[in-house]
Amino acid sequence: MKHPKGPSGMNPNRRKFLQASGLGLAAAASTGLVTSNATAERIQSNAHIVIVGAGAAGLDAANRLSREIEGARITIIDARTEHIYQPGLTLVATGIWQPTKVMDRNARYMPEGIDWIPARVSEFDPEANAVLTDDGQRITYDYLMVTTGLQVNYDAIEGMSTDLIGQMGIGCVYDNPNHAEKTWNMINAFTDTGGVGLFTRPPGPVKCAGAPLKVTMLTEDLFERKGTRPAADLFYTPPAKGLFSQPDINEFLKEELPSRGVTLLWDHPLKGIEPELKRATFQTPEGQKTLDYDFIHVVPPMQAPEPLAKSALAWQSGPFAAGHWMEVDQRTMQHPRYTNVFGSGDCVGTPIGKTAASVKAQVPVAVANLVSVIADRALTAQYTGYTSCPLITRKGQGILVEFDYDLKMVPSFPFIDPYEKHWFPWMLKDRMLHSAYNAMLRGRV
Numbered sequence: 091m092k093h094p095k096g097p098s099g100m101n102p103n104r105r106k107f108l109q110a111s112g113l114g115l116a117a118a119a120s121t122g123l124v125t126s127n128a129t130a131e132r133i134q135s136n137a138h139i140v141i142v143g144a145g146a147a148g149l150d151a152a153n154r155l156s157r158e159i160e161g162a163r164i165t166i167i168d169a170r171t172e173h174i175y176q177p178g179l180t181l182v183a184t185g186i187w188q189p190t191k192v193m194d195r196n197a198r199y200m201p202e203g204i205d206w207i208p209a210r211v212s213e214f215d216p217e218a219n220a221v222l223t224d225d226g227q228r229i230t231y232d233y234l235m236v237t238t239g240l241q242v243n244y245d246a247i248e249g250m251s252t253d254l255i256g257q258m259g260i261g262c263v264y265d266n267p268n269h270a271e272k273t274w275n276m277i278n279a280f281t282d283t284g285g286v287g288l289f290t291r292p293p294g295p296v297k298c299a300g301a302p303l304k305v306t307m308l309t310e311d312l313f314e315r316k317g318t319r320p321a322a323d324l325f326y327t328p329p330a331k332g333l334f335s336q337p338d339i340n341e342f343l344k345e346e347l348p349s350r351g352v353t354l355l356w357d358h359p360l361k362g363i364e365p366e367l368k369r370a371t372f373q374t375p376e377g378q379k380t381l382d383y384d385f386i387h388v389v390p391p392m393q394a395p396e397p398l399a400k401s402a403l404a405w406q407s408g409p410f411a412a413g414h415w416m417e418v419d420q421r422t423m424q425h426p427r428y429t430n431v432f433g434s435g436d437c438v439g440t441p442i443g444k445t446a447a448s449v450k451a452q453v454p455v456a457v458a459n460l461v462s463v464i465a466d467r468a469l470t471a472q473y474t475g476y477t478s479c480p481l482i483t484r485k486g487q488g489i490l491v492e493f494d495y496d497l498k499m500v501p502s503f504p505f506i507d508p509y510e511k512h513w514f515p516w517m518l519k520d521r522m523l524h525s526a527y528n529a530m531l532r533g534r535v
């Protein structure tokens with residue numbers, strides 16, 4: 091089936107920029123690298139700015155803030171020293187990349203002159219402009235940037251624990267290279283022997299909504315490449331009646347998965363697993379249903395990290411209150427109740443987001459608007475909701491999904507039909523986006 095083409099939507103200046111700057115920066119463009127209207131002017135201030143979380147968004151923000159504000163004291167708080175290139179985890183879990191390829195060190199991206207406190211924030215106290223750390227420090231701030239990412243709730247699936255990943259047919263691509271590598275061990279064995287494979291997806295927002303789909307399609311592809319496909323029954327179990335938030339891509343997937351023999355079990359949120367019995371229970375509208383499996387890809391529900399979730403910074407009502415996501419204005423990234431607080435990345439409750447591509451589009455906006463607050467100027471930078479995902483359909487092939495808050499496709503590459511499977515999105519994913527991501531950590535693109 092030929093899929094409906096969305097409006098080209100490409101800004102002529104942006105096209106000129108891409109043409110002039112060649113493929114390297116074009117790759118960067120696909121992660122939202124040239125989508126922002128946010129450029130902060132360099133200002134002077136002696137304010138104390140605290141950044142909580144030194145992941146993709148935190149490091150990007152730290153580098154930008156330290157360049158754009160002269161004289162400010164900037165503190166970043168995160169106990170984690172290693173940096174994981176999370177977009178590579180789907181390739182590790184399907185045996186295409188080695189785990190070492192996604193491992194890096196935060197120290198390589200820390201700007202000079204910044205204070206790095208290696209601790210975890212255990213409490214946010216925005217009334218007192220302070221955060222408390224798990225090693226007993228109380229740190230006050232003038233301005234706060236929250237970039238804590240999200241928390242994967244393994245406990246929300248009965249019988250599930252991270253110790254089970256890599257055993258008894260259980261995989262989970264999320265969180266770290268160790269889980270991804272163990273998931274690969276399970277997928278490799280499963281694609282040798284065949285059997286029943288269940289690929290789950292929880293209700294609510296998850297980081298990279300494409301990841302559970304990519305694991306499913308790359309596993310199916312591996313069966314075909316090994317010549318064992320007839321030995322497998324594969325099921326994808328969405329929690330409701332959709333596969334993807336962007337309607338054209340939803341239609342594409344509703345055709346793609348069944349055309350490859352993957353059965354869609356609508357309204358099947360995973361409730362629990364019995365690892366010894368290799369049995370999964372789903373909470374369907376008709377009641378609980380159990381299915382036996384040989385391999386299961388468990389994707390647990392996700393939420394804002396606990397200290398943020400229980401703080402006054404979380405949404406108190408509305409659609410994002412369920413995941414306790416941080417409240418921000420979806421355009422300016424400013425907290426509406428605590429105006430000296432900004433957020434970006436997976437932790438914020440916005441209608442679209444939770445990709446590194448959205449981080450790249452959000453952080454320049456959050457930083458430019460924070461600089462405007464410090465300089466007592468109007469907030470002019472706006473996040474459009476841009477997100478992007480090279481949705482890998484097979485090894486060597488994918489579609490490049492880019493859209494915004496209007497759920498309108500906003501393709502960066504005029505020569506790529508976003509509804510046709512092509513080698514180019516694969517090449518972006520396999521060869522180009524990692525270096526674009528690293529440049530983003532340095533706040534450079």
Ligand SMILES: Cc1cc2nc3c(=O)[nH]c(=O)nc-3n(C[C@H](O)[C@H](O)[C@H](O)COP(=O)(O)OP(=O)(O)OC[C@H]3O[C@@H](n4cnc5c(N)ncnc54)[C@H](O)[C@@H]3O)c2cc1C
Nearest residue numbers: 143145146147176177211238239298435436444445446447
């Ligand atoms: C399997 C998988 C595949 C993906 N594929 C893609 C893709 O193809 N394309 C794409 O664009 N994106 C993809 N993503 C999503 C992307 O990796 C994330 O959206 C991005 O990393 C979010 O950045 P962040 O800074 O918000 O969170 P993170 O990068 O996760 O960083 C959060 C940081 O906050 C720290 N932290 C947490 N709590 C606290 C606390 N209380 N105190 C102090 N520090 C704290 C953590 O230690 C961590 O260092 C994928 C993610 C996964 C897991």
